Amino acid sequence: MSLHRQSYFSNHPVLRTRDLDEARFKVSQRFCDHRLDVSNRNSQLSVTHNAVRGQHLSVNYLSYGAEVTVDPGELGSFYLFQMPLSGKASVAHRGDEMTAHVGVGTILNPDRSALLRWGESCQKLLFQIDSAHLETVARNLTGAPPPGPIRFDMKVDFTRPNGKKLQRAFAACAAAIENGGLFQRPLSGSDLQVEHDLVYALLTLQRSNISHIIARSDGGTRPRDIRHALEFMHANLAEQITVLDIAAAAEVNVRTLQKSFLRVFQKTPMQVLRDTRLDAAHYLLHARRDVPSVSEAAYSCGFSHMGRFASYYRTRFGHTPCKRM
Incomplete structure (x- = not known):
């Protein structure tokens, strides 16, 4: 190349x-x-x-x-x-x-x-x-x-x-x-x-000192439905998607998707989606430039209820959402 x-x-x-x-x-x-x-x-x-x-x-x-x-x-x-x-x-x-x-x-x-x-x-x-x-x-x-x-x-x-x-x-x-x-x-x-x-x-x-752990964990062969589901989530953070939408994108039924996520992440697909949205909002609020308001960050990452957003955010990061000064 x-x-x-x-x-x-x-x-x-x-x-x-x-x-x-x-x-x-x-x-x-x-x-x-x-x-x-x-x-x-x-x-x-x-x-x-x-x-x-x-x-x-x-x-x-x-x-x-x-x-x-x-x-x-x-x-x-x-x-x-x-x-x-x-x-x-x-x-x-x-x-x-x-x-x-x-x-x-x-x-x-x-x-x-x-x-x-x-x-x-x-x-x-x-x-x-x-x-x-x-x-x-x-x-x-x-x-x-x-x-x-x-x-x-x-x-x-x-x-x-x-x-x-x-x-x-x-x-x-x-x-x-x-x-x-x-x-x-x-x-x-x-x-x-x-x-x-x-x-x-x-x-x-790339070979590392944890390559043998990765090989044993089955993580190196993450199921196809998980990969497609995650790709769909990241592409639609701002949209009001449901577990049915995620399952359709992964081309599996909801029960199969739920079981796959619980096995890999110990979380449901909607919990993983929520954490992904929170991580994206956290980044936006701590960006070096063009920092949005808290409400703008929440809405752009798929949260429509500010009270629930603040509660989830506090649970995940240990403090209320605020712009980095």
Whole structure:
């Protein structure tokens, strides 16, 4: 799969600079504090950084235009999935060292240090995934909290079947953003579904220290009716849909759907729908920009009764709904 182009997300610029200190400061704001050095003093730094943010995931295009060394130490609060578009980068992580290029990507884990050496012509798509969100998806997938920090194998081979699937999924996300079909403001249920699906793909396709738990849990083969039901829910958060509508979309009868949801989530389909709506409303009220009123957030996520919305919200999040100041 060819992903290379001049740049991605040029309508969402973060940084254009030739100054080393500015590059270190601005990139640190988006990722984490790190050390940045130009390897060849005679090289001219030329940084291009574009980025688009969802709720639990941000997608970045980054090029330094010179050979640089990046030392972030431990990432802390996020995983970083790196897809090179051109050039090469040496990556040291978890005691291993490898060279990333268009055929091989990498995943960096939050609690292990990393050291990266970008080649002069190296350009990458960087997917920054909140570790708390990844752990939530893993818990839903396996039916139990992870026994400890989730750690992926660093190397993602895009020439092998699972690596190809991951590359296609994340490349499709980048293409949808580039075409204006994803992560526009305000975020929609479809955006949240894409974030979930990308993390689900990572957990089920990339080897990690919980791969054996996922294999035993049957989560890696979630029933077709569950998948279709969830897709229908996310696409219709604002609509007054019923369990009959959800069952029809999943192409099963209501009893079968109820049993599937109770087995996988220990909740009914309507309880899962309500939680999904509450999560979407919570995000809207805590967005960085264009924050709606509480009533607007409630109505846009399918709640028509403000009293019940406030009660459900308090139960789920421990406080009444309010806009982030």
